[in-house]
Each structure stands twice: as C-alpha cells, then as structure tokens.
Amino acid sequence: MNIARTARLSFRLMDENDAELLYELDNDPEVMKHLTRGKVSTMQTIKEVFIPRLNAYRNEQKGWGLWQVNIIESNTFIGWVLVRPMGFFEQPDFSDLEIGWRFKKMSWGKGYASEAALAIAKAVSEPEEVKSLSATALKDNLGSIKVMEKLGLKFVKNYIHKDEQGELPAVLYSCPKEQLS
Template identity: 45%
Template sequence: MKSPDSFNPQDVSSPLERKEAKISPCQHGNPSAGACFGTDNSVPEIRIPDSARLSFELMEPEVNPVHRQHLWELDQDPEVMRYVTGGKISTMEFIDTVMLPRIACYRNPQRGWGIWQVSLTDSGEFVGWILVRPWGFFSDAPEFHRLELGWRFKRSCWGLGIATEAAQAVVAELIKQPDVTELCAIAEEENLASTRIMTKLGMVFVRKDLVTDPLFEAELVIYAREL
C-alpha cells in the first residue's frame, strides 16, 4: 500500500517522480496539529478493540521512542518498501525529519486519524501499521469527510490475512462517525496484494490518476467505498 509518509526524497532509483521535499510540520500552513484538526478534547478518543489476533495503538513516534523505532524497523526490508520507494529503505534521519512531523500534523485521537500500530495480541510483537487521514490532507483543499487508508506490514505477515484483519478492525470504528462519507485508498497498479485488501474492505476501483503530495507525484490507482 502506498503511503506518502515513507517516500524518500533522496531516492533517485525509485520509478516515481519526486518533488523537492520542503517539509514543514503542517503543509496546510498551520503548525498546530490541534488547530489543523479542530480537535475537541471533550470528545472521547477513538479506540480500536482487539480483533481475533491483533491489538491496536495510535502511534506518537515524536514522543514515544518505541513507536519511532518501530517505524524505522518496518522500513528496513527492501521488499516491504518495493511499492513505496522502489525498494530503498528509510534512514532514521528521514523518519525524524519527514515522517514524524507529518504524522504529528494529521494525528487526531478523537477522529481516529494517524498511524495505528498493529501488534500480535498473544505475543505483543509489532507487525505493521494502518494509516488514517483525510483525503488530500497535504493539499490546499483537504476533504475531511473522505478518509484515506494505508497499510504496511512485515513480510512475516504476508499471506496470512493480517493486513485485512487490521484494516477491517480500524474501518469498523471509523464508519461509526456520521461525518465520514467515504473511504479511499491508493496503490501502484501492479500492487495486487494491496488492491485485494481494498476490495475486501468494500472498495471498488474508481480510476487511475495522477496523485500529488509534497513528497511525490505518480500515476496510481484509486479505490473508494461510499458509506
């Protein structure tokens, strides 16, 4: 699953056209995450209940060193990064200077936005993450009623239904919000494993289009599910 938060602007070997990365804490011009989201602290935080095999935690890698380490650890497998950076692994510098500020900007516990850490319930082992944020969040016109989903998991979990189980658990809580009207996801057309997860979430192919972000620009397939 393609997620702009792990595109490395230094990766000239990737097939994707990169833009120069000039990352501020919030690309829509507001450095305050709470102001970006309209966070209401009187609203309870969304919790994702354990699924059959998995547990969930909203990551705060800029303040939690374990979360920071997990983000870096996952990106050290070139196969995991195949459809993200063309196989180039992320450096800790990239995690700290690019990923962490972006994640902090769109994280909103009351709305379930952010990076959800996924762990095996029986052992506590970190196995991957699910991304949730408004569609076009880093554009001039983010769509807060449409939520983009993304995912990334260790190779040891591939083919076991772990990513689908995790995404379904997160979706089950997101769709309880009445202002959420659509779920979306993007991927390279060749990433069939990812598009299969999209269909299992009830999404359908919408179109292939040019998707832009402060970190990349690429022709990707877009899937969506209206609620």
C-alpha cells in the same frame, strides 16, 4: 479513540515515541518496493520527515494517525494502518477518510492487513460526517489492491502518482462507509 481487538490483533495509535518501530518496518526493501521503489528509510528521515507528517494529521479523538498493529498471542509488532482525510496535505476532504497500510513481510499472506484495516475503518468511520473511505496504491501493488477489494472498496480510477522519484501508474479505490465488508 480506542479500537477494539480482533481475535488475533490489537491496536494502538502511534506517536513520535515509535520512531524505532517505524524505522524497523521501513528498513526492508521489499516492504518499501511499492512506496519508495525499494529505498529504505533512514532513522533521520523517520525523525525529520515521517514523524512531523504523522503529527500533522494525528488526531486521537477522531482516530486519525497510524494505528500500530500487534499480534496478540506474541505481542509482536507487524505493521500499521493509516487513517487521515483524503487529500490531507493539499485540500482535505473530511467526509472521505484515506486508509492505508504497511506490514512486515513476515506477516504477508495471513490476512492481517485486511483484518486490521477493516476493524480500524469501521471504528473511525462511525461519526456522521464521515461518508466514505478511500485507498490508493501503485497499479502493480497487487497485494494492497487485494486488501482494498476485501474491504469492499471499488475501483474508481487510474491516475499518475508523482513523487520525488518520478511518475508511476496508480489506482484509487473507494466506497461509502455502509459498504465496508
């Protein structure tokens, strides 16, 4: 699957050869604030944990994986947009695609996340079996919640996110694919 460029951005499905870009992005404590409480990723973690997880759900034909986002004008890597079935590592729901994003701080506040996520969401939700798109974020990640709302996703519920660092309040947003903004 290919994703058409927008006026400002181009996209490419990432793979194990992109470890350096993933490391570069995850090496900023502010980028990682709402993901790992600010703990940056090591190259070893990228190669031994992140890349195998990516390869588990990556599907080029369906558009699942991490879509590299570049500014066309300068060919600058600014982040990625994730696409995979909701609950992929527990009980995958192939009719509901999870969308997520991670962007470099230098690109924040410029509408890139919303622009990229919308272009990618529309492309990957075209197949008939896809009925909805969903996204999650920690409750205090107001930037990501704003992107969710710009995409047309609506608040579904509060829940407790559990990971190796503890429990934190989180939110789930979702919408039928026809309601993407």
